[in-house]
Amino acid sequence: MKLELRKITKKFGDFTANDQIDLVVESGTVHALLGENGAGKSTLMNVLFGLYDADGGEILLDDETRVFAGPGDAMAAGIGMVHQHFMLVPVFTVAENVMLGHEQVRGPAKLLDLEAAREKVREISDRFGFHVDPDAMVEDLSVGAQQRVEIIKALSRDARVLILDEPTAVLTPQETDELLEIVGQLRDSGTAVVLITHKLREVKAIADTITVIRRGKVVGTAEPTASQEELASLMVGRDVSMTVDKDDATPGEPMLRVENLTVIDEDTRIKLLDGVSFEVRGGEILAVAGVQGNGQTELAEAILGVVDAVEGSVTLDGTELMGRSIRDNLDAGIGFVPEDRTEDGVVASFTVANNLILDLYDREPYSKRGAIDPGVVSRNAEEQVEKFDVRTTSTEALTGSLSGGNQQKVVLARELARDLKLLIASQPTRGLDVGSIEFVHKRIIEERDKGVAVVIVSSELDEVYALADRIAVMYHGRIVDIVSPDTDRDTMGLMMAGAHGDEEEAA
Ligand SMILES: Nc1ncnc2c1ncn2[C@@H]1O[C@H](COP(=O)(O)OP(=O)(O)OP(=O)(O)O)[C@@H](O)[C@H]1O
Ligand SMILES: [Mg+2]
Structure with missing residues (x-):
């Protein structure tokens, strides 16, 4: 199935996250979507998947305009999405998660749905060599296995367009290779795949076409034969050194x-x-x-x-x-950057400014005699956001509204500031x-x-x-x-x- 996005625009308040984006993904190809943190990649995919209403533009499937009021519509039209942050329910089994959101019937007959879901999990699992047990509890699975469950979930509805938003970020190198193999198989069987990743090696390994977006706009396309340096500078808008210069350490005590x-x-x-x-x-x-x-x-x-x-x-x-x-x-x-930023790193419902002083809010200089000094808190936030190039509409924005990479930068900025x-x-x-x-x-x-x-x-x-x-x-x-x-x-x-x-x- 051919997918076409025409002039998609999405705003959050005054901020334009997607600015007239055009994208064409042919069936049987892998289209890599590249761009720096906060460029608007996940937003664009959420528009396509029916999670956000676009402020302008059109979605076409096989040259026909489609409107998706929600993910249910998008899935019914053959679109599957694996999200940047897992959306599985940890206390449900794999089969229950796969079934979630597309139960055919209610009441006692639901058991039949579950049996069908288990069968589906087994079938897809066998087809791709996933080794996922339909009755395993999701919370007991490794992140790699959870990622495979997300893919099974997307594929269980016969997706012909598959969106993968940073599927390899949490995977080991071995799991990544396995995943890329699966993406290749899907492509060969005619699926149109949109792959978002920051790992340029993966892009070069699997992509057929590459579109780069920066600050909400398409800034160019590239061939997979482009070097990592070329791709990097197209993404970031300047030369990026892929290796860090460092002197020998002079260790002390x-x-x-x-x-x-x-x-x-x-x-x-x-x-x-x-x-x-x-x-x-x-x-x-x-x-x-x-x-x-x-x-x-x-x-x-x-x-x-x-x-x-x-x-x-x-x-x-x-x-x-x-x-x-x-x-x-x-x-x-001790400065501590935890492995899982969404669980342990930031409080999504707090502002960026408050996350930047998470454990320090009751200390000088942020508080004096038990009262928070908003001026100091806000100046600190402006400074850190600037230093770490955190892309946010404001230091008062809720941290949960930031893109994945920008949330990570908030954690790093806070821990490295002390x-x-x-x-x-x-x-x-x-x-x-x-x-x-x-x-x-x-x-x-x-x-x-x-x-x-x-x-x-x-x-x-x-x-x-x-x-x-x-x-x-x-x-x-x-x-x-x-x-x-x-x-x-x-x-x-x-x-x-x-x-x-x-x-x-x-x-
Ligand atoms: N729900 C929201 N409310 C307000 N602003 C938002 C919301 N979602 C995203 N944004 C803003 O839109 C911009 C684009 O975010 P998006 O998540 O699409 O970036 P991304 O390209 O996926 O980045 P990353 O590589 O870090 O995942 C960000 O600057 C973010 O702050
Ligand atoms: Mg993203």
Whole structure:
């Protein structure tokens, strides 16, 4: 099915998020939609999917004008969408989620719907090799599996136009390869695919055509043969350096000492962290690499005290952190960028200005004698928004109205604004555009050069190599080894599969 968008315009108040956007997606092709954070990509797709009313323009399917009053209409017309933020209900099973929103009948006959949904899940799962159990509870699934459920959900209605809004942002490199394979299969079977991603390698690997938007307008199209540098500069409107310059680290005294840290999953009794020990000096960056789910998240959280360790010790500049409150630990000079910004990073219903002082609102200079000083709060916000290039209509806008990447920038701006001894950042550039990644990497290196001890958890090897002075590789809750960034990718790959660890166990 051919999809055509003509002169789509969408405004939020005075702000024009989409300005007369034209886009044609032929059946049997993958059309990549590129653009910096806040460019208007998700907005355009939400218009297409019937979630937003356009202020102008037309949607055509096979040259026929269509009007979608809601997602139900769009789905009925053959459009499926996988959203940037998961829309699954965690306490429902996979089949129940797939059924949601298109129940055929009500009452007792609903059971038949559920049986049909389970069958559908099995069928699509088999067809694409998804290994998704229709009766599994969504909250028990890995993010990769949840992403596959979203795709099953979209495909279960025989979508002939499939919109994928940053489907790979939360996936491991292996899961990403699998997903791209599936996208290729769908394309070959005639589906028209719109793919939004910030990862230019993926664009080059899978896209047939590329449209770039900037500040709500189409600024150009490109061929997949274009270099990553060309695509990046078209997106951002300036040259972007794809590698960060950094001097060798000049590490000082050990700042963070982790000894024998052990975390146990309360339900399964599995050791998520198994006797982890290491040191990070002030002025160096330790990157924690590994296939997601091998204890990296728990490590970051256990250092701050977000999860409780059953054993071990964590000291910051000589002070024991374990057993203290998260707030006390933040006050001791820890900056923390959580892996999941929407869950733990920002409060969507608070303004940007208030999110930028989330834990500081009752302190000087933001509060004096128990009263918040709105002038100081607002000046701080203006400054941070400017520095981090947060695209928002105003510092008083609700943070939930910001684009995904801009919410991430709010978290980074807040955490990097304080005087730190230790920065712990999980997937710091997840969802950011190439220009913003360049900026954030520079800022992290600046912190290092100021003498801050930095721990970066990243499932992106490119990011690990760009930032690390030393790399800790984790497997099954343990550190396999800590190696230099000169270690080649193949060796890293082996270590991430546990190679060294197994030898140690055998010895
Ligand atoms: N519901 C809303 N209310 C007000 N403003 C909004 C709303 N949704 C989006 N915007 C604004 O529209 C702009 C475009 O947002 P959109 O989510 O489409 O960006 P995007 O290109 O998908 O970015 P990202 O790569 O970060 O996901 C943003 O600057 C955002 O602040
Ligand atoms: Mg988006």
